[in-house]
Amino acid sequence: MKNISQILFFAFSIPFFTFSQSFTNIDSLLSDAKSSRADTNKIRTLERIWKYYLDNDTDKSMEYANQVLNLSKELKYAKGLGLGHLYRGAIYSQLSEFEKSSNEFKKSFEIFKGNDLKKEEVLATSNIARDYFFQSKYDSAVYYNSITEKALIALGDSLKLGSTYLLNSSIYLEQGYFQLSLKNGLKSAEIFKKLGDEVGYAKGCYVVACVHESLNNRNEALKYYYESIPIFKQYNSNYTLALAYEGLTILYNKEPFQKDSAEVNIKKAIALAEEMKDSILLTTSLNEFGNIKFLSKDFENAERIYQKSLAIANEINSGFSKQILLLDLGELYLQKKEFNQAINYSMQALRLCDSLEIEVGVNRSFEILYQANKEKNNLVDAIKYLELQKEKSDSIYGKETKNRVNELQTIYETEKKEAALALQEKEIQTLNQEVEISNLRKGLYAGGMASALALSGLLIFGFRQRMKKNRIAREKQEEIYKQEIAHKKKELASQTLHLVQKNTFLEELKENLENLKSSPDKFKMEFRRIVMLLKKEKASDKDWETFKTYFSEVHNDFDQKLKTLYGDISEKEIRLAAFLRMNLTTKEIAATLNVLPDSILKSKYRLKKKLGLNKETDLTSFLNTL
Structure with missing residues (x-):
């Protein structure tokens, strides 16, 4: 299964540039650039040539970005100088050479800031924020995005502000800050809707759907996916349309599993990926198709589809997709009781996840290796991987x-x-x-x-x-x-x-x-x-006394408040109330107290009764008010 960083990286990887001019004849532009005299008009022509080549020939694009930079130095034209560095940064960013791109963007920012070019400053800080997001440096991304947000509010530029909130939502979602992500996603969608930017609104809905999917809010996620899809269709936004179909597939693959709905949507995503000849999108879509077959226990077709997807991932050297597919194949062979194959693919995934620092993948590798070795009665290895898996789970948790x-x-x-x-x-x-x-x-x-x-x-x-x-x-x-x-x-x-x-x-x-x-x-x-x-x-x-000491300091003597309000409350009931206030699940509390989950449910019922709460009042919500 893919994660949100991969989706959003490609959904929002276009640099933050807008050009009012349109052009169809590159030869005419090249001719104008050769014949025109060295002034700011020539710089604007070079900019348009740079933009033309950005998507299809990065070497030529870099050539014209350098021309913008050199001519601006000659003319002592500060705005052009900043834009030259900005254009070089955009090329490096597209090539995933982020150290170079960040350096160029920061140079442009200093030039714009030193010459009081407020609108251009926004271009620099927004691109720096996106660069850090693509590198998973989320704190830095948030910092520069907040600078962009303040500047746009001061400028009154609502359209770009919508894009800023959209990026904020993406950053917070990747960090697991779901409430903040949802808040920013909804703000983004609302701004785009007011401005009549339908594609922007659809992207906002898409990100909001991703948040609800992460929160397992199935109905809300479905609502926002289906809100975005007709708009993406109308404007031929095929890439984001394919992503929305993938999102629906992921939802239908969850409990309750809806095989037919999942297949309908993933086949649409695969068709769009093939039409666009987008290998990365194709490998993720095929991966989801394989998941459908796996969940249907059609292991033969699941294996065939996973292997096809893995071949594409190997061809384009997509490490992230490869580790997911290797683990999916490991689980598949585990179900087929082909334990040596399960161990082989899981070990490949483990090495790859270690090199890419993907902790979730490492944890999943240990889990498969534990199960496979246990089934083979390799108890020493099984215990070793169980211990490693628990250690990694502790770290992730x-x-x-x-x-x-x-x-x-x-x-x-x-x-x-x-x-x-x-x-x-x-x-x-x-x-x-x-x-x-x-x-x-x-x-x-x-x-x-x-x-x-x-x-x-x-x-x-x-x-x-x-x-x-x-x-x-x-x-x-x-x-x-x-x-x-x-x-x-x-x-x-x-x-x-x-x-x-x-x-x-x-x-x-x-x-x-x-x-x-x-x-x-x-x-x-x-x-x-x-x-x-x-x-x-x-x-x-x-352990409990140490926990209680820290808990009281953070939650303003919560236990003393309970004792004051409810004199007959026991120490065990205070302990349960503290865990509920920490938003621990029934399963987590049961594990902590070494009892069955049913016992915790009964204890919660008795505590609610002792606190004099009616059926409609949520116990955890009430405890959070104290």
Whole structure:
């Protein structure tokens, strides 16, 4: 299965340039460039030639970007100089030479900024943000995109602002910040809709659908996919249309599996990919087609389609697609009980995922290798891969937990900034009103003009000084608070992860070790020793006390509030309430407390009753209000 970064990379990989001129005759442009004298008009002609060659001959495109740069240096034309670096950056970006492209874009940004070229600054920062996004450097992408956003708001350029929110949505989605991604995707779609940009609106809907798909909001995802598809059809936007068909296929491949709907959509995506001769799109579409056959237990056709897709991925050297297909084939051979083949393909995938630093792929490789070796009764290897898989799961889960905390922090900071901006606007409005009153007085009392102006000036100066002083004090305090809360949240996330994962790992490992009882004698003594050690490693009261300390610091003495409001609440019930407030699932809580999920459901029911909540009130939502 492909992930969103691959989709969005190709959906939004076109640099942020717009050209009002259209042209059909490149020969005419080349002739004009040769015959015209060295001035800014010639630079504009060279720009149009650069744009023509950008999509089909990068060497020629670079030649004309350099001509723009050299002629602008000769004419000491700052705007052309910045654009020359911008055009070179666009070429390097298209070639995925991101270190070079970022360097060129930053040069253009400095030139535009130094010459107060606000509109051109936006071109530079937006391209820098996209470059960082393509390199998975999401914090840097967000930083430069926020610069772009502020500049566009100041310029009143709503159309480009819609594209900025679209990129924001894509960045947050890749980070797993689903609420922020959804918010930005909806803002983008709304802006494009108001401006009558139907394709932009459809792209916004597409990204919103991807978010809902990630959140397993099936109906919402379907709604937004079907909103975008007719528009992509109308405007012959075949690439994004194919992506939307793939998205629908992924949804129909999930539970409840709808084979017929999935096949209808993926065949449309494959036909479009073949029509466009897009190898990357074709390999991902075939991969989804193979998934349909796999889910239908048609293993023969699934294998044939996976192998065809893998051949294309090898041909274009798409490492990301290759690792997915190798793992899909590993799972396929595992189901066919061809365990040596399963191990072979999983080992290939593991090496590739290691080199590409794809943690999810590494984790999936370990899981298949564990299952295949267990089926072959290679217990030593099976346990080794089980331990590696659990270790990698811990790492991934830890990052997901950290992402949850980071997203909440980002939402908090965003809301705080919005509130500060609103307050600032109100203060400015108040200041303007004072100035207007001062002017009115000046007109009515001409004799007191000098004193009125002096008083108004003093008021404004004093008001601004107070604003500055208060802002500095507030920012210092907020920075101290932010550092403290970040540390406490990090420790809390670490303790939560420790409690959730510890018993799950130990129980599964213990279960596998117990299977060694019937194995050769050399395992007997080792088995007894390890089981004794495992029993000692059960989550202790000390773990809970450490967790409770950090939890109380982050959540404002939550346990004391509960005890004050509900005097008869037990320590076990407080522990359950804390885990619910952390948004842990019933399964995670059960693993932490070493009980069955049904036991947690009963405990939740009893806790809800003790808190005096009615059936309509959600327990977790209520606890989050305390």
